[in-house]
Amino acid sequence: MYTKLALLIDGEWIEEASGGSETVLNPATEQALGTLPHAGKAELDRALKAAARAFEGWKRTSPFERGNILRRAADLMRERADHIATVLTLEEGKTLPEARGEIIAAAEFFDWFAEEGRRSYGRIIPARIADMRQTVTQEPVGPVACFTPWNFPAVTPARKIAPALAAGCTCIIKPSEETPWTTLEIARALTDAGLPNGVLNVVFGVPAEVSEYLIRSPIIKKISFTGSTPVGRHLARLAGETLTLATMELGGHAPVIVARDADVQRAAELSMAIKMRNTGQVCTSPTRFFVERPIYEEYLEHAKAFIGKQVVGDGMQASTTVGPVANNRRIMAMDDLIGDALSHQARLVAGGERIKAPGLMYMPTILADVPEHAKAMTDEPFGPLALVQPVDDIEQGLARANALPYGLAGYAFTRSAATANRISEQMQVGVIGINQMVVTIPETPFGGIGDSGWGREGGVEGLESYTVRKYVGHLHV
Numbered sequence: 001m002y003t004k005l006a007l008l009i010d011g012e013w014i015e016e017a018s019g020g021s022e023t024v025l026n027p028a029t030e031q032a033l034g035t036l037p038h039a040g041k042a043e044l045d046r047a048l049k050a051a052a053r054a055f056e057g058w059k060r061t062s063p064f065e066r067g068n069i070l071r072r073a074a075d076l077m078r079e080r081a082d083h084i085a086t087v088l089t090l091e092e093g094k095t096l097p098e099a100r101g102e103i104i105a106a107a108e109f110f111d112w113f114a115e116e117g118r119r120s121y122g123r124i125i126p127a128r129i130a131d132m133r134q135t136v137t138q139e140p141v142g143p144v145a146c147f148t149p150w151n152f153p154a155v156t157p158a159r160k161i162a163p164a165l166a167a168g169c170t171c172i173i174k175p176s177e178e179t180p181w182t183t184l185e186i187a188r189a190l191t192d193a194g195l196p197n198g199v200l201n202v203v204f205g206v207p208a209e210v211s212e213y214l215i216r217s218p219i220i221k222k223i224s225f226t227g228s229t230p231v232g233r234h235l236a237r238l239a240g241e242t243l244t245l246a247t248m249e250l251g252g253h254a255p256v257i258v259a260r261d262a263d264v265q266r267a268a269e270l271s272m273a274i275k276m277r278n279t280g281q282v283c284t285s286p287t288r289f290f291v292e293r294p295i296y297e298e299y300l301e302h303a304k305a306f307i308g309k310q311v312v313g314d315g316m317q318a319s320t321t322v323g324p325v326a327n328n329r330r331i332m333a334m335d336d337l338i339g340d341a342l343s344h345q346a347r348l349v350a351g352g353e354r355i356k357a358p359g360l361m362y363m364p365t366i367l368a369d370v371p372e373h374a375k376a377m378t379d380e381p382f383g384p385l386a387l388v389q390p391v392d393d394i395e396q397g398l399a400r401a402n403a404l405p406y407g408l409a410g411y412a413f414t415r416s417a418a419t420a421n422r423i424s425e426q427m428q429v430g431v432i433g434i435n436q437m438v439v440t441i442p443e444t445p446f447g448g449i450g451d452s453g454w455g456r457e458g459g460v461e462g463l464e465s466y467t468v469r470k471y472v473g474h475l476h477v
């Protein structure tokens with residue numbers, strides 16, 4: 001099932017490389033799944049050369065033809081969804097239905113950008129003088145380097161590869177070494193769909209070494225990173241030195257305001273379901289819950305009842321609703337944050353510890369009355385942890401929501417249009433869900449402000465970020 005892992009460089013699958021190798025583990029069993037080759041300088045140079053050479057042909061391929069290849073790849077992803085989802089669950093841990101949903105979502109990014117590439121319009125600007133034609137066009141920025149994490153190994157690469165290729169850029173991607181095979185399956189769908197050699201290259205290695213080498217290369221004209229804020233800062237500094245364009249999709253600590261006029265049961269059940277999606281390892285995961293005091297205990301009761309119904313286990317089992325966390329670092333982070341919050345008089349409503357069973361299983365956890373100075377209120381938990389606090393009014397909820405330097409996603413539940421408008425205007429985040437929690441689809445822009453990063457992925461903006469504008473002033477003589 002979990003076959004040989006490889007790099008993909010210039011159309012060639014490379015199973016042994018000069019940078020050594022590492023073992024990929026299944027988080028549900030902690031057993032080895034396979035051996036991943038690491039790119040050394042030789043392979044990185046080859047990938048850079050291939051991306052530079054392929055760019056000359058790909059940028060001249062019409063957006064219509066590029067779109068045909070991307071759409072064919074999306075169809076192949078859907079045809080292969082069961083297989084790729086199984087691979088994803090084995091290496092990342094999420095449940096099979098979640099994994100399947102992610103593959104379908106990844107395919108939708110290719111569909112959207114296949115079409116959007118055909119709409120990368122320019123414009124004609126009226127001139128000040130006769131016989132002058134002033135045009136603005138969009139051109140691909142050039143070869144790009146993308147770095148993606150382990151929590152969404154299909155959809156996060158898709159969000160970068162699809163717009164890059166649709167815009168006419170070539171790409172070197174370094175997916176997470178912890179979940180390599182899913183992204184290789186996305187690459188395989190693209191090569192099987194007819195993508196020319198060198199347009200997409202996939203490398204693995206020591207993250208800090210690979211990223212620095214690629215960013216410092218004059219061939220790379222833009223980088224796109226999804227991951228933690230500290231790593232994002234480091235890569236942004238490197239990109240600054242070479243004036244390389246950068247998109248940074250970093251951490252979050254999403255607030256949820258539940259107003260007293262909300263449907264309390266629906267708000268509690270929906271927000272806990274979304275909280276436990278991918279075991280809480282999502283940058284948009286709702287994490288800090290600010291509930292108006294009159295409905296606070298009722299909200300907690302519904303939340304607790306919902307969490308009590310969850311079954312934690314191997315994502316391959318049909319009965320599992322919450323999979324393992326993806327690596328030991330998350331277990332340590334959960335223990336640390338929960339222990340600290342409890343020592344600051346937080347109230348344990350559900351869960352609270354690792355499950356004593358094989359695999360990296362953690363109880364879905366709700367903490368109530370969590371004080372502002374508890375570490376979990378400022379450090380992104382990135383795990384199955386909900387932190388709930390009562391607030392006197394919406395004003396106080398907004399003040400707490402906006403208290404952190406992060407600003408990725410935020411949510412609110414209210415039946416009042418006035419409250420919804422106030423929260424939409426005043427919550428300092430890049431994306432907001434009101435009475436619903438889906439905030440990342442291909443046709444809408446996604447990204448953060450402040451410590452959550454720069455730039456937007458998805459939507460019209462997602463394509464634009466892989467293009468530069470060129471102005472031509474042409475006097476007809």
Ligand code: NAD
Pocket residue numbers: 147148149150151175176177207208209211212226227228229231234235249250251252282283329380381382
């Ligand atoms: P981490 O910061 O060590 O790594 C995050 C990702 O960045 C990993 O995929 C890693 O391979 C990669 N990475 C690390 N150093 C790099 C470098 N110098 N160059 C290029 N890539 C590099 O954290 P982690 O333990 O894997 O994950 C925990 C934290 O990361 C979470 O608390 C969360 O804040 C963040 N994270 C965010 C997202 C997201 O979607 N924004 C996804 C995964 C992790």
